[in-house]
Amino acid sequence: MELSSRVGTHTAFLPQIKISCILKIMAHIKVKTAEDILDKSFEVLDKGFVRLVDYMGGDARIVQAARVSYGEGTKTVREDKALIDYLLRNKHTSPFEQVIFTFHVKMPIFVARQWIRHRTARLNEISGRYSVMNDEFYLPNPNEVRTQSKNNKQGSSSEDIDPELAMKVIEALKQEQTSLYTNYKGLIANNIARELARINLPLSLYTEMYWQIDLHNLFHFLKLRMDSHAQYEIRVYGEVMAEIVKAVSPLAYQAFEEHILNGQRFSEDELELILASLDKDKFLANLRKSELRKTRRQELLAKLDL
Ligand SMILES: Cc1cc2nc3c(=O)[nH]c(=O)nc-3n(C[C@H](O)[C@H](O)[C@H](O)COP(=O)(O)OP(=O)(O)OC[C@H]3O[C@@H](n4cnc5c(N)ncnc54)[C@H](O)[C@@H]3O)c2cc1C
Numbered sequence: 103m104e105l106s107s108r109v110g111t112h113t114a115f116l117p118q119i120k121i122s123c124i125l126k127i128m129a130h131i132k133v134k135t136a137e138d139i140l141d142k143s144f145e146v147l148d149k150g151f152v153r154l155v156d157y158m159g160g161d162a163r164i165v166q167a168a169r170v171s172y173g174e175g176t177k178t179v180r181e182d183k184a185l186i187d188y189l190l191r192n193k194h195t196s197p198f199e200q201v202i203f204t205f206h207v208k209m210p211i212f213v214a215r216q217w218i219r220h221r222t223a224r225l226n227e228i229s230g231r232y233s234v235m236n237d238e239f240y241l242p243n244p245n246e247v248r249t250q251s252k253n254n255k256q257g258s259s260s261e262d263i264d265p266e267l268a269m270k271v272i273e274a275l276k277q278e279q280t281s282l283y284t285n286y287k288g289l290i291a292n293n294i295a296r297e298l299a300r301i302n303l304p305l306s307l308y309t310e311m312y313w314q315i316d317l318h319n320l321f322h323f324l325k326l327r328m329d330s331h332a333q334y335e336i337r338v339y340g341e342v343m344a345e346i347v348k349a350v351s352p353l354a355y356q357a358f359e360e361h362i363l364n365g366q367r368f369s370e371d372e373l374e375l376i377l378a379s380l381d382k383d384k385f386l387a388n389l390r391k392s393e394l395r396k397t398r399r400q401e402l403l404a405k406l407d408l
Pocket residue numbers: 219220221222223319322326327331332333
């Protein structure tokens with residue numbers, strides 16, 4: 103009776119065995135591959151890391167949430183995979199919001215500034231008003247000292263840089279970091295308030311935060327920040343977090359990779375151009391031979407209006 107009152111009035115008259123079955127299906131989900139990496143720090147850049155502090159749900163939660171209206175839980179892996187793929191490619195996004203990640207992340211402030219533009223997360227950051235900031239600054243690896251891109255005003259060139267110049271750049275950054283931090287420590291030693299002493303510290307200083315986000319919005323973050331147009335220094339965090347997502351929700355990650363990360367969206371005029379250049383017979387013959395399931399074939403034909 104105690105159990106039934108806890109699971110809600112609509113189950114109050116169900117036999118005990120039925121109640122324990124409901125609790126089993128809906129209970130806290132543990133994913134072995136996620137448990138294995140919980141609390142482990144994955145190094146990023148020269149001094150940063152990503153650590154999975156906690157997670158809630160996984161692939162099983164996505165299918166439970168999607169099937170809740172039918173009172174069904176998970177089925178076979180094959181059926182769950184097909185359902186997750188269907189949900190993701192049809193933008194039925196709310197079941198993915200049922201999976202939650204809490205990360206502890208350490209990154210340079212210039213990376214954090216890009217990171218916190220993602221407003222759908224909840225975060226707590228180290229306070230430079232409260233704590234004396236550590237002497238930890240980002241210094242790029244010599245291979246990652248990049249020159250300005252000629253065609254992308256916001257990006258770097260992929261051309262190799264003269265190694266001697268790269269070392270000079272690193273040395274200049276290091277000198278400035280040392281000087282700024284020495285001044286900062288001097289102000290702190292003279293009892294200047296930490297909130298004021300810190301104001302000249304540079305963007306290369308490392309900061310830390312607890313960052314919590316659901317899987318749907320994390321996919322959005324990863325799509326933008328793993329893209330080749332994203333800055334290298336945030337992309338590498340995205341790549342590590344992608345591995346963590348794979349450990350928590352492997353089927354959802356596979357669908358994300360297939361339909362979002364490695365997929366493309368076309369504008370109307372681009373699509374017209376592609377269709378005008380398409381050998382329709384060859385396309386239909388290849389489609390028949392392809393491994394795409396029947397529903398996927400139908401969806402593709404509908405997308406192309408064929
Ligand atoms: C390569 C690159 C270059 C960039 N360059 C610049 C730049 O030069 N300058 C600059 O300022 N920014 C820049 N940004 C940041 C960019 O404009 C976005 O702010 C950032 O990527 C977060 O994206 P988002 O708003 O879709 O994500 P989120 O904030 O996570 O939002 C996710 C979704 O929720 C919606 N949403 C969230 N909060 C609200 C709300 N309060 N009301 C309504 N809808 C909401 C969003 O519209 C979006 O669809 C850049 C980003 C990238 C990836």
